[in-house]
Amino acid sequence: MIEVKDLHKTYFMGKIKVPALRGVSFSVKDGEFLAIMGPSGSGKSTLMHLMGCLDYPTAGEYWIDGKEISSISDDRLAEIRNQKIGFVFQQFNLLSRTTILQNVEIPLIYRGVSLRKRRQLAREALEKVGLGHRLTHKPNEISGGQKQRVAIARALVNNPAILLADEPTGNLDSKTGQEILEIFNDLNRQGHTIVLVTHEKEIAEYSRRIIELRDGIILKDEVVV
Amino acid sequence: MILETLRIALRSMASNKLRTFLSMLGIIIGVAAVIAIVSIGTGARGEVTSQIANLGSNTININPGTQRGEGGRISRPYTDIFTLELGENIQNFSPAVQAIVPVGQGTALLISGSSNIRATVVGTAPDYQAINDYFPERGRFLLVEDLDVNSNVIILGSEVAGDLFGEEDPLGKKVRMNFGNRTHIFNVAGVMQEKSIGLAGNFNTQVYIPITTYMQKVANTRYVDSYIAQADSSTDAKIAVGQIEYFLTRSLGSSDKFRLTSQDQILEVIDQVTNTLNIMLGGIAGISLLVGGIGIMNIMLVSVTERTREIGIRKALGAKRRHIMRQFLIEALSLGGIGGVVGIGFGRLGAGVIAHFGGWALVISTVSVLLAFGFSLLVGLFFGIYPAYKASRLDPVKALSYE
Ligand SMILES: Nc1ncnc2c1ncn2[C@@H]1O[C@H](COP(=O)(O)OP(=O)(O)OP(=O)(O)O)[C@@H](O)[C@H]1O
Ligand SMILES: [Mg+2]
Numbered sequence: 069m070i071e072v073k074d075l076h077k078t079y080f081m082g083k084i085k086v087p088a089l090r091g092v093s094f095s096v097k098d099g100e101f102l103a104i105m106g107p108s109g110s111g112k113s114t115l116m117h118l119m120g121c122l123d124y125p126t127a128g129e130y131w132i133d134g135k136e137i138s139s140i141s142d143d144r145l146a147e148i149r150n151q152k153i154g155f156v157f158q159q160f161n162l163l164s165r166t167t168i169l170q171n172v173e174i175p176l177i178y179r180g181v182s183l184r185k186r187r188q189l190a191r192e193a194l195e196k197v198g199l200g201h202r203l204t205h206k207p208n209e210i211s212g213g214q215k216q217r218v219a220i221a222r223a224l225v226n227n228p229a230i231l232l233a234d235e236p237t238g239n240l241d242s243k244t245g246q247e248i249l250e251i252f253n254d255l256n257r258q259g260h261t262i263v264l265v266t267h268e269k270e271i272a273e274y275s276r277r278i279i280e281l282r283d284g285i286i287l288k289d290e291v292v293v
Numbered sequence: 294m295i296l297e298t299l300r301i302a303l304r305s306m307a308s309n310k311l312r313t314f315l316s317m318l319g320i321i322i323g324v325a326a327v328i329a330i331v332s333i334g335t336g337a338r339g340e341v342t343s344q345i346a347n348l349g350s351n352t353i354n355i356n357p358g359t360q361r362g363e364g365g366r367i368s369r370p371y372t373d374i375f376t377l378e379l380g381e382n383i384q385n386f387s388p389a390v391q392a393i394v395p396v397g398q399g400t401a402l403l404i405s406g407s408s409n410i411r412a413t414v415v416g417t418a419p420d421y422q423a424i425n426d427y428f429p430e431r432g433r434f435l436l437v438e439d440l441d442v443n444s445n446v447i448i449l450g451s452e453v454a455g456d457l458f459g460e461e462d463p464l465g466k467k468v469r470m471n472f473g474n475r476t477h478i479f480n481v482a483g484v485m486q487e488k489s490i491g492l493a494g495n496f497n498t499q500v501y502i503p504i505t506t507y508m509q510k511v512a513n514t515r516y517v518d519s520y521i522a523q524a525d526s527s528t529d530a531k532i533a534v535g536q537i538e539y540f541l542t543r544s545l546g547s548s549d550k551f552r553l554t555s556q557d558q559i560l561e562v563i564d565q566v567t568n569t570l571n572i573m574l575g576g577i578a579g580i581s582l583l584v585g586g587i588g589i590m591n592i593m594l595v596s597v598t599e600r601t602r603e604i605g606i607r608k609a610l611g612a613k614r615r616h617i618m619r620q621f622l623i624e625a626l627s628l629g630g631i632g633g634v635v636g637i638g639f640g641r642l643g644a645g646v647i648a649h650f651g652g653w654a655l656v657i658s659t660v661s662v663l664l665a666f667g668f669s670l671l672v673g674l675f676f677g678i679y680p681a682y683k684a685s686r687l688d689p690v691k692a693l694s695y696e
Contacts, residue, residue: 122609122689123688142613146608149608149609149611150611155609157693161609163603165304165305165308166301178607178610178613226611
């Protein structure tokens with residue numbers, strides 16, 4: 069359960085204020101599939117960083133599972149990210165020097181899971197996204213679509229309640245992109261809350277609800293029929 | 294988790310071997326210096342100590358002091374102070390002195406048949422052998438009776454015996470001695486064992502005659518050149534030095550008229566020299582460790598910058614500050630540790646080469662190895678703290694968007 073109340077985020081570039089979010093309010097119930105849309109610079113990524121507990125808001129409140137994050141310490145936020153949130157990025161963000169399996173193990177390491185258990189859970193997550201046979205490959209040895217599957221496996225491995233994806237298909241061709249979106253669809257059906265950031269209408273239509281941002285405020289918040 | 298981090302650290306070092314090596318160079322040089330210094334110091338000191346032991350144990354040399362030159366006279370040692378009686382009195386008034394022998398010496402030409410050789414003639418007493426731990430191989434040394442009757446017996450050093458008599462047995466043979474412009478005939482009563490050449494010079498090229506014979510018949514003097522005293526232990530030797538000093542100052546009226554040299558003093562001088570050397574080289578080692586630490590810090594800062602994005606990813610996936618801190622500290626520790634191990638290797642090598650040329654056994658003490666290794670870990674840890682702290686404080690959003 070997520071609740072956003074009059075959220076503001078202002079970046080400071082020297083003396084210049086850049087308001088990225090100017091009072092955003094909405095809530096997301098468990099199991100929703102939500103798309104955040106809007107043109108470039110409208111504040112989508114900023115909102116996603118706040119929802120992912122990667123940053124503190126300038127003003128307003130952000131509640132996740134009954135906690136307001138403004139007053140929570142850096143390390144506690146790391147814990148929340150580790151246990152409740154899974155990230156999927158446009159640039160995949162895999163560690164290039166380690167194998168696919170080790171990449172998926174990272175969230176488990178910070179959770180303090182033993183090596184044996186880690187191996188097993190990471191393998192299961194990779195099998196779920198259809199990559200059970202590429203465990204020892206390095207990220208540069210697989211395709212973009214496969215990289216994004218690894219990233220999804222990594223986001224899922226701690227079984228988080230919320231999956232946040234920022235333009236997950238941005239670096240993929242449309243066919244591969246659709247495959248990735250199908251995976252999100254499946255995950256949503258299994259009960260995961262999914263927040264998908266995109267600026268493409270067709271992609272947003274995979275979701276059940278679309279929030280449209282413009283210049284840091286919500287333009288529309290409507291259910292997809 | 295720690296092992297995992299160590300693996301990551303080692304892998305990232307292996308992926309850039311030259312850079313890793315260069316950044317460890319300071320540590321390597323510092324540690325190598327420490328290992329080599331300690332080893333060379335120990336080896337050299339052992340060598341010198343064994344040479345001193347060669348002098349005879351717990352001995353004190355009593356030599357005349359040097360007279361100041363005045364009124365046209367040239368400064369030279371006092372020659373008219375040390376008598377046989379004075380030697381006896383030194384022993385009587387210095388309870389810590391267990392034995393004392395007088396020594397009078399000069400050079401002479403020794404002749405036997407068609408061979409002749411120039412040698413140092415040492416006039417002394419029977420205790421000379423025990424004091425110097427130096428005994429006859431064949432025949433005998435001087436006896437008290439020889440001194441009582443000023444007999445013309447001579448004991449040959451091993452080289453002198455070989456030079457004068459070759460393969461022949463010198464015992465019972467006669468030797469002519471040209472000393473000054475007079476000639477004396479001596480009977481060979483013994484040949485000394487060979488003694489290795491040490492700080493006290495070469496005993497093997499000397500010959501030994503009774504001190505009384507030396508003074509009354511050969512050198513025509515009432516004075517001896519020096520005394521050698523011996524104490525029972527090194528503690529006693531220290532006490533003896535004090536007693537002799539006190540007695541001689543009182544009986545001669547001045548402490549300028551004599552000079553005491555004990556093994557302790559020689560050891561002290563040597564220790565001073567090695568200490569100075571150690572401080573100097575220790576300073577060099579310290580500076581290279583410092584430079585090495587800065588090298589590690591530099592490479593760690595580069596590493597943190599290069600891996601900003603990785604840090605962002607790890608934070609997004611739940612790494613806390615201490616996890617990131619730990620990762621980079623372990624990396625810095627590994628740099629220090631590996632540098633230390635390589636340095637220990639190089640130090641051993643250097644110490645081995647110097648030991649080879651110095652002619653002593655290579656000694657690498659475990660303590661110095663552990664100390665050097667511990668220091669390199671400490672340097673790695675200390676200079677890794679700032680980069681690791683910097684990494685742990687990175688803002689995840691900024692780190693993730695770092696190109
Ligand atoms: N770190 C930052 N410092 C200063 N300004 C920033 C920073 N990050 C974002 N901004 C500004 O905030 C505004 C919102 O940016 P944001 O990245 O959220 O947009 P977006 O909707 O994700 O755009 P895009 O579709 O291009 O990814 C933009 O004007 C951007 O320039
Ligand atoms: Mg964006």
